[in-house]
Amino acid sequence: MIEAVLTVDDIPSGNTEEIVQYLNENGITAVMFAVGNKLEKNPDPAIYALRHGMIVGNHSYSHPAFSSLSLEEAKGEIEKSEELLDKLYLAAGVERKYRPFRFPYGDKGGANKDALQQYLASRGFNKLKDTQIPYAFWKETGRDRDIDTLWTFDFAEYRIRKGSGFTLEDVFRRIREPAPAEGAPLLQDGGSHILLMHAHDETGELVPDYWKILIGALLDKGVVFRTPEFFPAG
Numbered sequence: 057m058i059e060a061v062l063t064v065d066d067i068p069s070g071n072t073e074e075i076v077q078y079l080n081e082n083g084i085t086a087v088m089f090a091v092g093n094k095l096e097k098n099p100d101p102a103i104y105a106l107r108h109g110m111i112v113g114n115h116s117y118s119h120p121a122f123s124s125l126s127l128e129e130a131k132g133e134i135e136k137s138e139e140l141l142d143k144l145y146l147a148a149g150v151e152r153k154y155r156p157f158r159f160p161y162g163d164k165g166g167a168n169k170d171a172l173q174q175y176l177a178s179r180g181f182n183k184l185k186d187t188q189i190p191y192a193f194w195k196e197t198g199r200d201r202d203i204d205t206l207w208t209f210d211f212a213e214y215r216i217r218k219g220s221g222f223t224l225e226d227v228f229r230r231i232r233e234p235a236p237a238e239g240a241p242l243l244q245d246g247g248s249h250i251l252l253m254h255a256h257d258e259t260g261e262l263v264p265d266y267w268k269i270l271i272g273a274l275l276d277k278g279v280v281f282r283t284p285e286f287f288p289a290g
């Protein structure tokens with residue numbers, strides 16, 4: 057068996073509601089990481105996601121590379137989005153049980169990495185349960201101890217752009233890759249993944265309904281999507 061938890065970055069977007077509808081149809085609960093300044097302009101897709109059972113987490117206010125920020129700036133990016141997310145859950149009428157956080161670009165803050173992990177822990181952020189992840193690299197890189205939510209497999213479908221030369225076929229090559237340079241092979245029996253996909257309208261313009269194609273392919277392969285659980289349990 058292969059199991060996975062789905063995470064979707066960079067909501068809100070024009071396609072957020074369609075992605076949520078597809079996940080609902082397939083009984084999949086995702087953690088969707090929202091960018092604060094996009095939420096300020098357009099909260100409705102994220103409210104829709106909350107009302108349809110998704111967990112919305114913090115992906116910073118302006119999506120910077122955290123290693124380029126001072127510790128105070130980094131905390132400010134996180135705090136500003138926390139306030140917006142508290143308001144969002146209130147507007148949706150949904151109880152906020154969990155506070156997951158994902159660093160933009162998976163950049164854990166460079167010199168401030170340890171201080172930011174301590175801050176996330178002291179500020180009550182929730183760690184996505186990862187004790188089922190069997191890959192050695194997860195522990196060797198300390199990700200089993202970090203509070204923020206990283207991933208074991210990145211579809212990299214956000215690289216499909218005009219002129220990039222990266223296509224849907226390249227995404228499927230990654231899905232089938234038996235020994236990837238980064239992360240863990242996706243379709244290996246006994247696997248357990250945290251998957252990363254993005255809610256990008258630019259991707260949908262080139263590959264309509266890309267989320268159905270990618271998640272549908274995994275469902276066809278028998279991948280079982282787990283409901284996200286967190287530490288500490290709420």
Ligand SMILES: [Zn+2]
Pocket residue numbers: 065066115119160161
């Ligand atoms: Zn992002």
